[in-house]
C-alpha cells in the first residue's frame with residue numbers, strides 16, 4: 073500500500089501516461105488553458121504597438137495543438153501544466169515586445185512579433201544539400217518560435233504540409249501554421265538532441281556525456297535545445313534570464329511549480 077503510493081508519486085508521469093493512453097480519452101489542453109488564461113498570459117499581444125497585433129488568437133493555438141496530441145497531455149496534471157507553461161514562456165521570449173519598465177512588467181509582452189525585424193542574414197546554410205535554399209527567399213525568424221534556417225523550414229514544411237523552402241513566408245502569414253511550426257520544433261527530436269517535449273515530460277534520459285555537461289532535465293535544458301550555442305554556459309546571461317522570467321510568471325498563473333534546473337548557465341551547449 074505505502075509502496076504503491078510512493079511509486080505513484082515518483083513515477084506519476086509514467087503511470088498516468090499508460091493509464092491515459094490505454095484506458096481513457098486524453099484530457100484536452102483546453103481544460104488546462106482556457107481563453108481567459110491565455111489572454112491573461114499574453115496581456116499585450118494585440119496592442120497597436122505590437123507588429124503581431126491580432127495574429128496570434130487563442131483559437132489558432134488550440135487548433136494547431138490538435139496536430140500534436142502528446143503536447144500538454146502527457147504525464148500527471150503538474151507535468152502537463154508545466155509543459156504548456158514552458159512552451160508559452162519560450163515562445164514569449166522569442167517574440168517579446170517587453171522591456172524592463174514595460175506596463176505590467178517585461179513578462180506580459182509575449183507574442184508581440186511575428187517575424188524578425190532586422191535579420192543579419194537570410195539564414196541559408198548552403199552546405200545542407202537535403203534542404204537547398206531558393207533564390208530570393210529568406211529563412212529568417214518567423215512565428216512563435218521564430219523558426220529559422222533552411223534546415224528547419226524544410227523539415228517543418230514537410231511535416232506540416234507546406235513547402236517551407238519555396239514558401240517560408242507562410243509561417244508568419246497563417247496563424248495556425250505559425251503555431252504548428254513552433255509546436256513542431258518543440259515536439260521534434262533531432263538526434264542526439266532530445267525534444268523539448270521529452271525534457272519537460274520526464275522522458276529525457278541523460279547520457280554520460282550529458283551528465284558530464286550538467287545537462288540534467290529542466291527548463292534550462294529546453295533553453296539549451298533552443299539556443300544553447302549562443303546562450304548557455306554563461307552565468308547571468310540576460311537572454312536566459314528573460315526566458316526564466318516568463319516561465320516563472322506563467323507557472324504562477326498555471327498554479328504549478330517550475331521544477332528544478334531553470335538555468336543553463338553551467339551547462340555545456342548541445
Ligand SMILES: *[C@@H]1O[C@H](CO)[C@@H](O)[C@H](O)[C@H]1NC(C)=O
Nearest residue numbers: 127241242243244245246247
Ligand atoms: C501573406 O503575405 C503576403 C506577402 O507579405 C501578403 O501579400 C498576403 O496578404 C498575406 N496573406 C495573408 C493571409 O496574410
Ligand SMILES: *[C@@H]1O[C@H](CO)[C@@H](O)[C@H](O)[C@H]1NC(C)=O
Nearest residue numbers: 284285286305337338339340
Ligand atoms: C557543472 O556545474 C558545476 C557547478 O555546478 C561547474 O563547476 C562545472 O564547471 C560544470 N561543468 C561544465 C562542463 O560546465
